[in-house]
Amino acid sequence: MWGRRYARSVQLPVVAETNSPEETEQIGERFASLLEAGDRVLVLGDLGAGKTAFVRGVCRGLGVSGVVTSPTFTLARRYEDGRIPVSHLDLYRLPEGLVEQEPGLLEDELAPDRVALVEWPQRASEGWFSESYRVELQHLGEHSRRVTVG
Ligand code: ADP
Ligand code: MG
Secondary structure, eight states, X not given: OOOGGGGGGOOSOEEEEESSHHHHHHHHHHHGGGOOTTOEXXXXXXXXXXXXXXXXXXXXXXXXXXXXXXXXXXXXXXXXXXXXXXXXEEOTTSOTTHHHHOGGGGTTTTOTTSEEEEEOGGGSOTTTTOOSEEEEEEXXXXXXXXXXXX
């Protein structure tokens, strides 16, 4: 679907149905070929929708070698050993309004030489992240999800 050579000709949005976490990771892995330094990817969906699974795939696609786990309790995790350095953010526990009050809080994670993958960007107001891509995961069934990459 998304070989790097053809990255420029990918038509977004891509909408896919997956039936396992591995399939969702694979979509993330292929999507990674599109990413460039400075990109911000907002990852939306309910708890358990597969946002972290998608991000895990993106990191693998960028060449990150270590284990990718949810940054829920740490705000952000960094992976520096891939094609582009990555910050994986999960703002779920961040009080609404804090990002606007303290813009410096996320400055390092949103640096122009990195890619930022952001779960729960809704903690900041719409438009705050000036995103490059928006990914949405929706529950269809116990093991099925709709993944929309736009
Ligand atoms: P989120 O980050 O959105 O809260 P996670 O990626 O942490 O979600 O967890 C998704 C959960 O749903 C995992 O337990 C995973 O095994 C399960 N799951 C079942 N089917 C899928 C699927 N098709 N895609 C992604 N995750 C799935
Ligand atoms: Mg998550």
